[in-house]
Amino acid sequence: MNKKKFNVAILTDNLKGHGGEETVLRLFSDYLSDSYNLEMIFPMFEGNVNWLDLFHGNQNGVHYNVKQSKSNKYIFVASMLIKVKVDVLICMTPQLTYFASVIRKIFRKQYKIISWQHFSILRPTDKSSFSDKKKWYSSADYYFAISSGIKRELISLRINPDKIFTIFNPVIPVNESINQKKVGVTHFLCIARIQFKQQKNLQDLFGACQRLKGNWILDIYGNDDSEGNIETIKCRNYVKKIGIEKNVIWHGWVEDVWNEDINPSCLVLTSNFEGFPMSLCESASHGIPIIAADCPTGPEDIVNSQNGYLYQMHHVEELANLMQKFIDGNVNFDRKLVKKSVSKFFVDNYVRNVKGSIEKIIEESNEK
Numbered sequence: 001m002n003k004k005k006f007n008v009a010i011l012t013d014n015l016k017g018h019g020g021e022e023t024v025l026r027l028f029s030d031y032l033s034d035s036y037n038l039e040m041i042f043p044m045f046e047g048n049v050n051w052l053d054l055f056h057g058n059q060n061g062v063h064y065n066v067k068q069s070k071s072n073k074y075i076f077v078a079s080m081l082i083k084v085k086v087d088v089l090i091c092m093t094p095q096l097t098y099f100a101s102v103i104r105k106i107f108r109k110q111y112k113i114i115s116w117q118h119f120s121i122l123r124p125t126d127k128s129s130f131s132d133k134k135k136w137y138s139s140a141d142y143y144f145a146i147s148s149g150i151k152r153e154l155i156s157l158r159i160n161p162d163k164i165f166t167i168f169n170p171v172i173p174v175n176e177s178i179n180q181k182k183v184g185v186t187h188f189l190c191i192a193r194i195q196f197k198q199q200k201n202l203q204d205l206f207g208a209c210q211r212l213k214g215n216w217i218l219d220i221y222g223n224d225d226s227e228g229n230i231e232t233i234k235c236r237n238y239v240k241k242i243g244i245e246k247n248v249i250w251h252g253w254v255e256d257v258w259n260e261d262i263n264p265s266c267l268v269l270t271s272n273f274e275g276f277p278m279s280l281c282e283s284a285s286h287g288i289p290i291i292a293a294d295c296p297t298g299p300e301d302i303v304n305s306q307n308g309y310l311y312q313m314h315h316v317e318e319l320a321n322l323m324q325k326f327i328d329g330n331v332n333f334d335r336k337l338v339k340k341s342v343s344k345f346f347v348d349n350y351v352r353n354v355k356g357s358i359e360k361i362i363e364e365s366n367e368k
Contacts, residue, residue, distance in 0.1 A: 006362060007085050008032075009039040009111075011077065011100065012092035014046060020169075020278045021092070021118050022051070027170045029055050031351045036358075039063065041080045043073045078103050086111040088358060090144070092118060094128075094136035101139035112365050115140035120297040121153040123273040125198065133157060142361050144354075146276040149297025165357040168301065169276045170350035171342055177287030177335045178262065186216045186327045189264035189288070191257055191279040192271070194224040196234040203238065204270040204293070204316050210242045211320035214327040218244075219262065223253035264288050265326045266308065270319070274298035284308075284342045287335035291322050307333065307341040 015022060029038060040055055042064035055062045061084070065076045077096065081089070081103045089111045091097040097115045104111060115137055128136075134157050137143075143164045145151040151164050188209075192200040200222075209218055224232045232250075239245050254260060267283035269292040280290050280302045290308035292299040303310045311318045325331050343349075 005035070005037050006087040006358070007039065008036040008088045008090065008358065009041055009084055009086045010090045010092065010116075011041045011043075011080075011096055013042075013073075013096060014044045015042055020275075023278060024118070024169050026055075027172070027347065027350075028354075031170070031347055032354065035355055039084050039086065041077065041084070043076045043080075044068070074099060081109065081111075082107055088112050088114060088361065090114045090116050091140065092116050094121075094133065098136045098139040112142065112361055113140045114142045114144055114361065116144040116146075117150060118146060118275040120273040120275060120295075121150060121157070122296070123199075125273075130157075142357075144357070147274075147297045147301050149300065150275060153297065165353075165360075167353050167357060168345050168350065169278060169281070170347045171278075171281040171285050171345040173343075173346050174258075174285045174287075174339070177339060178258070178264070179287070179335065183263065184215060186214070186265045187263050188216065188218045188323060188326075189257075189262065189267040189283070190218060190220045190222070190269075191267065191283075192220075192222045192269065194220075194222050194226075194229075194231045194235060196231055196238065197272075198231075199272055199274075201270045201272045201293070202235055204314060204319065205268060206235070206239055206242060206244065206248075207316040208268075208270075208320040208323055209244050209247065211317070212324055212327060214324075216247060216323075216327055218248045219251060219264070220248065221251045221254060221257045221260075258282065258286055266291055266323075268319075268323065269293065269299070271295050272313065276301070281342045281345055284338050287338045289326075289331065289333045289338055291319065293319075302342065302345075304341055307338045 039061040045064045045066055052062050052064060063080050077099060081100060089100055091100055091113060097113060100113055137157050137159060143154055143159060145154060145164050145166045146169050151166050154164055155161055190205060196203050239248050266289040269277055269280060271293055273295050274297055276298045280292055283290050284307045290303055292303050292310055293313045294300060294310040295313055299310060309322045311322055
């Protein structure tokens with residue numbers, strides 16, 4: 001007898017078709033659509049709608065609206081939750097998690113709600129009050145934590161640890177390593193949204209680069225979502241001001257950095273906060289060492305002695321010293337061990353973890 005396929009819906013907000021969350025959603029769809037009847041609900045899609053076609057190929061139901069007013073967004077979400085048959089609803093924003101719980105109560109729906117957040121819950125840029133956060137997050141039945149740090153944050157909101165499943169994010173194994181070509185120049189790789197301060201905190205990266213001695217290049221890949229590209233302007237002006245303009249190459253956003261003709265010695269991440277930074281895992285999976293700020297959630301799960309260095313946030317001198325090691329040739333990372341260091345995040349392990357978590361949730365629900 002065929003095993004029943006449960007109906008799982010993913011509800012998220014403000015997608016643009018590129019970025020870490022979109023990458024994870026694609027992988028989630030690609031590798032789990034055979035196990036579940038998947039529905040995707042995107043009430044505020046801002047990107048190229050052609051990106052949504054990638055989900056149709058997996059036999060998913062894709063429901064979306066382009067960016068609109070807040071009231072229309074919630075009307076759309078309510079109509080979808082009433083119409084679509086759902087056993088498990090995975091919500092990627094706290095406000096939508098709470099709203100989904102309200103709809104469930106009013107219309108006597110039976111779906112279980114999983115909160116699946118992709119950023120630090122207690123990040124400094126989030127001005128929501130502690131009481132609001134507690135209300136939003138406590139409205140879920142279960143939680144997917146993509147890092148150990150996010151699990152700690154959920155517990156600080158008095159969420160029951162037994163209801164939290166740490167699943168991390170999926171990484172696709174890479175057979176070939178990107179081996180550095182010996183060209184006499186050390187290339188540092190940065191893959192990040194262009195933000196001078198804010199989350200990605202490129203100011204610290206530039207400050208560290210100013211202290212470097214020898215031949216080096218900083219290759220920056222990433223888009224700028226700010227109005228009038230003001231963040232890029234800030235960054236370029238600062239780079240010029242501190243005298244490293246000739247050492248910085250701006251590549252813009254590209255679909256797949258790893259298919260570019262790159263020659264990195266290491267990847268550097270200077271974020272003020274993250275959820276689970278995919279760029280670190282992707283770099284390591286290609287055999288490229290990593291340096292990352294030890295921000296509250298994410299890097300601690302990924303960076304270890306086999307693949308790179310963590311440094312204390314905003315300690316620019318410490319970051320510069322670590323980068324200087326690569327210029328001076330005072331590092332000796334085994335590319336095979338760098339790749340192996342992130343194997344626990346590989347897709348097969350991720351799928352096993354997620355399926356086990358969902359099955360446990362459904363099993364617990366059926367027992368009640």
